[in-house]
Amino acid sequence: MTQPAFTTLISGYFFLEAPRWHDNRLWLSDFYLKQVIAVDPDGGVEVIAEVPGQPSGLGWLPDGRLLIVSMTDRKLLRQENDGSLAVHADLSEVAGGHANDMVVDRQGRAYVGNFGFDLMAGVPLQTASLARVDPDGTVRVAAEDLYFPNGSMITPDGQTLIVNETFANRISAFDIRADGSLGSRRDWAVLGPMPKGRELAEVIPQAKAAPDGGVLDAEGAVWLADAIGNRALRVAEGGRILDEISTGAQGVFACTLGGVNRQTLYLCVAPDFAEHNRKAAREAAIWAVDVDVPGAGLP
Known part of the structure; x- marks a missing residue:
């Protein structure tokens, strides 16, 4: 396992998640600052939205409007052209816990995960359903019985949805049908x-x-953040680990590829993911390191 010399892009945040490279900037959600921000390559920060319900997954509709997962009220918000926020969809009938990460396809369909249970209260684990939100805000169950569906990705051809399952030791995949519905779950890794x-x-x-x-x-x-291992892993389909980057004493909870050629790996780091700890200290940061293979697909 390597521990490279990271560059710190920004620091002094509560808990950063859902990194997205979009319009030559890194977009992020800070759970407990309750802001969506965009960061330019030199570290300049713009506050994009204030989200009282705690922002998480980010994505864009075909017309350029931003979608934001609002975690605690289990809603998907849409930022209008004037900057105001509107409810795009209510996820409460599908989400069994806080709404969480998502990916939005090129047709504007959002695939949104949720915890499935009250993670921070330490209650027993329950499986979760993945929601599909169509561009008109219609909500459907896309997949069921997932073990904490988390980071989701769509292959460059738009044909496959890949979903990290945090508590299942696996990454799952689904064929995406023409209408946006999903085929049966299969092991990707x-x-x-x-x-x-x-x-x-x-x-x-x-x-x-x-x-x-x-x-x-x-x-x-797939580059993935290992939420318990203080490392980022590059994993091939089937499960072979191709590369492993240590973040030392810091945990890493999300990552994306961005930069001019999408060859900068941005890592969302913090000491842990415990809510009471993260709300109490501004210890989260974005670390960056160059890699050989550029990013592809969505997000």
Whole structure:
């Protein structure tokens, strides 16, 4: 495992997630600052939106309007051209816990995950459904029985949805049909045996990796943030680990590829993901390191 010399793009935030490279800037959500921000390559920051319900996943409609997951009220928000926020969809009938990360396809369909249970309260793990939100705001169940569906990606041809399952030691894949519905779940990568039990105290020690946010590259591999391993992994389809980058004492919870040629790996780092700790200290940062293979697909 390598521990390269990282560059710090920004620091002093609460908990940064959902990194997206868009219009030559890095877009991010800070859960507990309750802001969506955009950061230029030199570290200049613009506040894009204030989201009282705690922002997470980000994506864009074909007309350029921003979609934002609002976690605690389980809504998908849409930023209008004047900067105001409107409710694009209510996810409460599908989401069994906080709404979380998502990916938006080129037709404007959003695939939105959720926790499935109250993670921060330490209650037993429950599986979650993945929501599909059509451009008109219609909400449907796209897939069921996922173990904390997290970072989601769409291949460059638009034919496959890839979903990190944080508590299942696996990355799953689904064929995307012409109408946006999904085929059956299949293993894209298996990182270890399926953990047994429902209590987090017994599930987490069985995790070989906890895939959180992720991004595809041009060779078809996935860079993922290992939420329990203080590392980013580059994983091939099937599960072979191609590269491993240590973040030392810092945890890493999301990543994306950006920069001029999409060959900069941006990592969302913080000491841990415990809500009470993250709300109490501005210890989150974005670290950057150059890689050989550029990003591809969505987001």
